[in-house]
Amino acid sequence: DTAVSQTPKYLVTQMGNDKSIKCEQNLGHDTMYWYKQDSKKFLKIMFSYNNKELIINETVPNRFSPKSPDKAHLNLHINSLELGDSAVYFCASSQGAGGYGYTFGSGTRLTVV
Amino acid sequence: GQQLNQSPQSMFIQEGEDVSMNCTSSSIFNTWLWYKQDPGEGPVLLIALYKAGELTSNGRLTAQFGITRKDSFLNISASIPSDVGIYFCAGQEPGTASKLTFGTGTRLQVTL
Numbered sequence: 001d002t003a004v005s006q007t008p009k010y011l012v013t014q015m016g017n018d019k020s021i022k023c024e025q026n027l028g029h030d031t032m033y034w035y036k037q038d039s040k041k042f043l044k045i046m047f048s049y050n051n052k053e054l055i056i057n058e059t060v061p062n063r064f065s066p067k068s069p070d071k072a073h074l075n076l077h078i079n080s081l082e083l084g085d086s087a088v089y090f091c092a093s094s095q096g097a098g099g100y101g102y103t104f105g106s107g108t109r110l111t112v113v
Numbered sequence: 114g115q116q117l118n119q120s121p122q123s124m125f126i127q128e129g130e131d132v133s134m135n136c137t138s139s140s141i142f143n144t145w146l147w148y149k150q151d152p153g154e155g156p157v158l159l160i161a162l163y164k165a166g167e168l169t170s171n172g173r174l175t176a177q178f179g180i181t182r183k184d185s186f187l188n189i190s191a192s193i194p195s196d197v198g199i200y201f202c203a204g205q206e207p208g209t210a211s212k213l214t215f216g217t218g219t220r221l222q223v224t225l
Binding site: 004035040041042043044045048056090092097100101102103104105106107 | 146148150153154155156157158161199201205212213214215217218220
């Protein structure tokens, strides 16, 4: 029974398209995150939601829009995809402020061609 | 933003050897965490540290929260092939609730 699940696992799309990545957690956590991992494996936070409320919004192009319909779901929509958006996107969740660590999903590898 | 520097960047070791890696930052952290990432998977939490000077073990893994609160160390004893992967430190700065900053990663490869 997967704790943090993301779909799809792989996403290949053309420049200019709009795409969404979905994330669900069944851990009862109240905080969810999106992280981007680049080709050098560097992990950088993009967004964080606590109980459906946006609490962290790092310097991310406004083509990226997170949506949290409830505290168990955090989706990421990307408009007008660019080549530089190619990366692995990880969803994660935690209870509270994350001091006890996050639980990560297995990632979505996005390739923009 | 803040970035945590890990060293070494990568290492090849022989099975059975002990491994040490560390993580440093320019500012203090309240919490230090160590994660391992296997290919095609998300990072998995190994050890969490909450107090300066704290030393915590998890099986063959031992990690320490530096006294200055600006660094942390991870040691792996008697490495085995399944230790292969990328190890990340992560920290939480004071006043940055719900935000973990990750290190640059140490790639560990084990030869038989």
